[in-house]
Amino acid sequence: MSLLKLFKKKGDLQGRGILVFENTSEVIRGERVLQDAGWKIRVMGPPPEIRTGCDLIIEFPLMEELNILRSLQGAGIEPLQVVPVNSPLLQPVDIFQTKDFGQHLMVRAANMKLTVDKTTHTVVNISGGGCPDVPYLAQEMVGKLLDEAPSPREIGHTLCGYALQLAYEEMTRRC
Amino acid sequence: MLAVVGTVPEPDFPLITGKVVLVDGDVCIEGERAPINRGTPALLAAAVKVCEALGQPAPMGCLVGDTGLGKGSRRLYKYLTQEVGRWDVKAMAFHYLQPDVDWHNRVLFAVQDMAEPPLLIADAGFMYAAKMSGLSCDYALFTPDVGELAFLADEEAPHPFYTRGFILHEDMKVPGLIERAYAHQNAAACLLVKGQPDYVAGRDGIHAAIDMPVAEAMEAIGGTGDTVTGIVAALVASGMDVREAAVLAARVNRLAGYAARPTPATQVMDIVAHIPAALSQVLADIPLSAGGRHG
Numbered sequence: 001m002s003l004l005k006l007f008k009k010k011g012d013l014q015g016r017g018i019l020v021f022e023n024t025s026e027v028i029r030g031e032r033v034l035q036d037a038g039w040k041i042r043v044m045g046p047p048p049e050i051r052t053g054c055d056l057i058i059e060f061p062l063m064e065e066l067n068i069l070r071s072l073q074g075a076g077i078e079p080l081q082v083v084p085v086n087s088p089l090l091q092p093v094d095i096f097q098t099k100d101f102g103q104h105l106m107v108r109a110a111n112m113k114l115t116v117d118k119t120t121h122t123v124v125n126i127s128g129g130g131c132p133d134v135p136y137l138a139q140e141m142v143g144k145l146l147d148e149a150p151s152p153r154e155i156g157h158t159l160c161g162y163a164l165q166l167a168y169e170e171m172t173r174r175c
Numbered sequence: 176m177l178a179v180v181g182t183v184p185e186p187d188f189p190l191i192t193g194k195v196v197l198v199d200g201d202v203c204i205e206g207e208r209a210p211i212n213r214g215t216p217a218l219l220a221a222a223v224k225v226c227e228a229l230g231q232p233a234p235m236g237c238l239v240g241d242t243g244l245g246k247g248s249r250r251l252y253k254y255l256t257q258e259v260g261r262w263d264v265k266a267m268a269f270h271y272l273q274p275d276v277d278w279h280n281r282v283l284f285a286v287q288d289m290a291e292p293p294l295l296i297a298d299a300g301f302m303y304a305a306k307m308s309g310l311s312c313d314y315a316l317f318t319p320d321v322g323e324l325a326f327l328a329d330e331e332a333p334h335p336f337y338t339r340g341f342i343l344h345e346d347m348k349v350p351g352l353i354e355r356a357y358a359h360q361n362a363a364a365c366l367l368v369k370g371q372p373d374y375v376a377g378r379d380g381i382h383a384a385i386d387m388p389v390a391e392a393m394e395a396i397g398g399t400g401d402t403v404t405g406i407v408a409a410l411v412a413s414g415m416d417v418r419e420a421a422v423l424a425a426r427v428n429r430l431a432g433y434a435a436r437p438t439p440a441t442q443v444m445d446i447v448a449h450i451p452a453a454l455s456q457v458l459a460d461i462p463l464s465a466g467g468r469h470g
Binding site for chain 2: 023024025045048051052053054055067090091092093094095099101103104108110111113115117124125126127129130131132133134135136137138139142154156157158159160161162163
């Protein structure tokens with residue numbers, strides 16, 4: 001391995017930090033702002049010492065801390081804490097399960113299920129989940145066309161909302 | 176009496192406690208109404224139907240508006256820590272609430288300080304917080320679906336969103352997940368696992384598997400897990416043994432769903448209407464004659 005590669009690998013392991021926000025909807029907004037600005041970031045689970053129960057954090061290259069904070073401040077988003085990464089972070093679920101009911105298709109991501117009419121692309125049901133934005137998301141999305149319904153990213157606030165966003169994106173890919 | 180603690184997906188819904196009645200398809204508490212589409216109102220509607228059928232007092236609801244930011248849930252948690260000591264209830268079901276371990280623990284300790292602590296049932300967000308707190312064993316019943324069971328079985332996951340893939344892939348092997356959840360002290364005394372089949376289990380293993388009748392579309396319908404939790408909570412509050420109540424509730428929910436001739440587009444209020452007839456049928460069939468097998 002060349003010295004450059006060795007240095008780069010070490011930097012990958014040691015040069016990451018996490019941004020901690022007040023709630024998951026702030027994380028979702030921050031993710032969009034930073035991705036749109038071209039930063040290489042990942043949405044992950046927090047380390048045990050700062051978990052409260054329904055958390056996401058943004059992992060980012062620590063050397064870019066000031067630039068990244070500037071991008072967030074420009075969008076009116078203020079993280080509660082910036083912390084170096086010392087231990088492995090939890091990986092969000094990335095497994096999708098689908099069930100074809102004939103006229104309807106259901107996509108499940110983690111604990112959230114989204115069901116759509118395959119012909120009309122109408123969202124007919126949302127089930128699963130346990131955070132309080134799930135009934136709200138269902139209320140706002142069921143009965144609407146997939147491309148006209150508000151996305152969970154826009155109106156969700158919790159990890160269940162984020163899981164539904166993943167199911168929504170997978171459904172959009174399939175429909 | 177049963178007390179149900181949960182949320183309504185309206186930001187301005189007040190924090191309110193009182194007897195729950197059904198009015199024109201809504202749950203109604205102290206003049207405040209919420210539609211029975213899913214979530215805690217669906218759980219309450221099912222519980223009201225069971226209490227009516229059994230001649231039991233109507234359930235008490237303790238609700239607040241919360242659309243996911245958690246502010247309503249935290250107001251409700253604070254209220255509970257101050258007020259729950261004055262309640263006289265046989266069972267309490269906690270439902271769609273923002274998972275918050277610190278508040279979970281304060282509420283649990285307040286409940287345990289009651290003169291006669293009720294049997295505790297947790298579903299949805301409050302079950303997530305109960306598992307993360309490490310105090311699952313203090314609960315009489317959890318009612319997870321199969322995905323949530325995988326979360327209970329994963330000793331490292333703080334939320335179903337982080338359930339590790341090797342465990343999620345096991346989700347068709349429910350008995351193994353149940354065993355793993357108990358091995359890590361992450362299950363209540365009784366589990367009612369909602370799936371195909373539904374399982375009723377305890378630390379000593381699987382007590383029953385309920386697999387009939389089958390309405391495959393039920394899995395897609397939001398609120399069908401909430402109704403089964405409402406049914407079992409009402410049965411437990413009536414004095415029925417928790418395991419027996421769980422088996423009956425699974426059968427009643429299946430029968431009610433089947434009677435509604437559901438499609439994946441059916442809404443849960445169409446199923447709630449069939450609960451009284453389904454309950455009559457199941458109670459008439461005791462001891463189990465079909466659809467359930469004891470393990």
